[in-house]
Structures are given as C-alpha cells and as structure tokens.
Amino acid sequence: MLEKIKKQFWMIDALLKTDFTTKKQLVTNFLTAKKKYIPKEKRDANIDSLLKCALCPNMCRFDCPVSMAEKSESSSPAGKMKIAYFLETGKIQPSESAIDLMYKDVNCDACKQWCPFGFSIGELLIGVRNDLVKAFLLLKELNKVFMDIDNALGGLSERERDKRAESDNSPDI
C-alpha cells in the first residue's frame, strides 16, 4: 500500500506547482469526472481502472511482449485498455478485430512492475471478456463452440439468436 502511495507522489508535487485557477479546474474535474466517464450500469469490467490505464502515457509498452511482436499501438497495454473502454461504453462498434484484441494478452504482468496503480492487464481483461460474452460478443471461433453447446442443450431463444447474428455481422474497426 505504502509503495502504491509513494508512486503517486509526483502528482501531488505537480499539483502544488500549478496556479490557483488550474488547481481549481483540476479538483473540479477530479470530483465530477466519474459521473461523466463511468457508466452507471453494473459491469464485470472495472471501468475506472480501464480509464486510468487508457489515459496513462503507456511507457510500460516497451516491456510488453505482445506489443513488441505485433508492433501496433492498439495491442500495447494502454492501447488495449482504450479499446476496452470504448467497447464497454459503446463508443466503437464491437468489431471482430476489437474483440480479438481483448484476447491478445499473455498475462505475463511485465507491464505491472511499471504501473503507478499496480494494474494487471490480464486481470482487467477478464472483466471485459465477461461483459463481451454476456453481450454475445465472442471470438468467431468461440461463437461456433457456444452455438454448438447451446444447440445441444435445446437451442437459443430468438432474442439471443438475433444478438449473436448481429455480433457476427459487425464491421471491423
């Protein structure tokens, strides 16, 4: 806990160096941000943590094997969290590539050692995947497996079938 607080000292230091108007603005934003950016409905994903990670300078990306192998900003730790946040808040279409990105993680926690919040991207992604599965937004390969299981258990309701068909047809980002 003490380690976590120590990592955030730079914020207090930076805040103390700003003028009164900026301080006031920062404190107001801090107190009202939750209402604006965190959805009210209950989710499995920790939206507050997703957002904090998404807004971070993402310096941990240089230690991320997935980011290195893919050579893309969206597969970096904060890149994935940005897409996760947009998916959770409906700001982007749940495309196949966006859903696929939520599984592009080896859960190594290499990024965690650099994180001022001590976030584990692997853990944060579990909540996001749960929410996607609940909305029938699955990897194409998994969708077929789930369909087979559902059919074997007596089939899906019409509403569930429509939702899955929608997720199958969503465009790529």
Ligand code: SF4
């Ligand atoms: S836990 Fe995931 S995001 Fe973090 S370094 Fe490993 S692969 Fe990259």
